[in-house]
Amino acid sequence: MGRPRKRAFPVENVRRYLEPGPILLLTSAHDGERDVMTLGWHTVMEFSPSLVGCVISRANHSHHLVRSSSQCVLNLPGEALLDTAVRIGNCSGSERDKFAEFGLNARAGSKVAAPRLLDCHACFECQLFDDALVERYDFFIFEVVAAQAIPGPPPRTFHYRGEGEFMLSGESVDRRALFEPWML
Amino acid sequence: MGRPRKRAFPVENVRRYLEPGPILLLTSAHDGERDVMTLGWHTVMEFSPSLVGCVISRANHSHHLVRSSSQCVLNLPGEALLDTAVRIGNCSGSERDKFAEFGLNARAGSKVAAPRLLDCHACFECQLFDDALVERYDFFIFEVVAAQAIPGPPPRTFHYRGEGEFMLSGESVDRRALFEPWML
Numbered sequence: 001m002g003r004p005r006k007r008a009f010p011v012e013n014v015r016r017y018l019e020p021g022p023i024l025l026l027t028s029a030h031d032g033e034r035d036v037m038t039l040g041w042h043t044v045m046e047f048s049p050s051l052v053g054c055v056i057s058r059a060n061h062s063h064h065l066v067r068s069s070s071q072c073v074l075n076l077p078g079e080a081l082l083d084t085a086v087r088i089g090n091c092s093g094s095e096r097d098k099f100a101e102f103g104l105n106a107r108a109g110s111k112v113a114a115p116r117l118l119d120c121h122a123c124f125e126c127q128l129f130d131d132a133l134v135e136r137y138d139f140f141i142f143e144v145v146a147a148q149a150i151p152g153p154p155p156r157t158f159h160y161r162g163e164g165e166f167m168l169s170g171e172s173v174d175r176r177a178l179f180e181p182w183m184l
Numbered sequence: 185m186g187r188p189r190k191r192a193f194p195v196e197n198v199r200r201y202l203e204p205g206p207i208l209l210l211t212s213a214h215d216g217e218r219d220v221m222t223l224g225w226h227t228v229m230e231f232s233p234s235l236v237g238c239v240i241s242r243a244n245h246s247h248h249l250v251r252s253s254s255q256c257v258l259n260l261p262g263e264a265l266l267d268t269a270v271r272i273g274n275c276s277g278s279e280r281d282k283f284a285e286f287g288l289n290a291r292a293g294s295k296v297a298a299p300r301l302l303d304c305h306a307c308f309e310c311q312l313f314d315d316a317l318v319e320r321y322d323f324f325i326f327e328v329v330a331a332q333a334i335p336g337p338p339p340r341t342f343h344y345r346g347e348g349e350f351m352l353s354g355e356s357v358d359r360r361a362l363f364e365p366w367m368l
Contacts, residue, residue, distance in 0.1 A: 020343035021205010043227035086362040159204035164363045167204050170354025178270040179348045
């Protein structure tokens with residue numbers, strides 16, 4: 001059996017996956033090089049255009065690939081990739097090909113050249129939108145230009161608490177009845 | 185029995201509570217007015233100084249109080265406050281005193297004038313650090329100048345998925361053994 005097939009997902013709905021604050025795997029490529037890093041510092045910033053802000057420290061090899069290519073993919077891993085994500089976050093791509101080392105299946109994005117991780121639940125292809133705060137804070141604002149996700153409920157995601165401790169996502173609760181119609 | 189007593193918490197460790205991406209209650213005050221709003225778009229940006237970036241839409245009354253006072257408090261609610269947080273997010277403080285309406289117990293911060301919500305698990309007192317992206321994106325960068333939290337494990341937090349659906353935080357898992365010492 002192959003992987004569940006992802007389908008295109010409306011970019012203005014990326015909050016459905018990103019707003020809860022999961023750890024992401026950020027992939028990038030430039031000039032024959034590629035890298036993957038573990039990302040926990042990100043926030044949704046706008047629905048349309050679909051904007052996401054990410055802190056990508058210049059201490060990461062990925063920072064330079066993103067800076068040079070103005071692109072990346074934000075990949076949403078489920079629980080099965082927790083240990084891999086921790087290992088990716090604890091070594092540098094300047095010394096190795098993490099894709100080979102961690103057995104990551106990847107394919108170029110549909111709208112960006114950066115690789116999508118096929119074993120992640122969803123992929124958000126990003127184009128740099130505003131670099132005004134890159135120099136001061138390593139803060140990149142991306143526009144999500146294409147998104148794909150496995151249809152159905154989100155996976156069990158993992159969220160970093162620092163000090164080596166993660167929170168796994170728990171149950172879903174529905175509070176639609178308490179919302180004003182225009183807030184949904 | 186009173187509430188569990190909060191203790192001062194090192195500001196460089198706020199990621200322990202904020203990085204997992206919980207819904208927060210943002211409180212502010214200016215010129216005799218006060219307000220509280222529900223906040224889901226935030227990210228940690230730096231350890232020291234302790235920086236947090238937040239999107240506070242100008243459609244929110246709180247935006248103007250934060251803009252005028254250059255301060256706010258980020259309050260971390262536990263599961264018991266889920267319905268209250270949804271209700272707070274579905275009405276405007278320009279027409280009412282949400283503190284009275286929702287029975288919120290509050291006291292001024294130790295370092296800022298904005299109110300702390302006493303029934304929240306943790307309070308992070310914030311001073312505006314950089315408003316470079318406020319005009320373009322309603323994005324405020326705050327420095328956490330004081331923090332208090334109830335000692336012990338974090339509460340069960342709630343995380344917004346959009347469309348009226350929340351994810352409750354689930355179990356904690358420890359992966360310290362997979363970290364390089366300098367990454368902890």
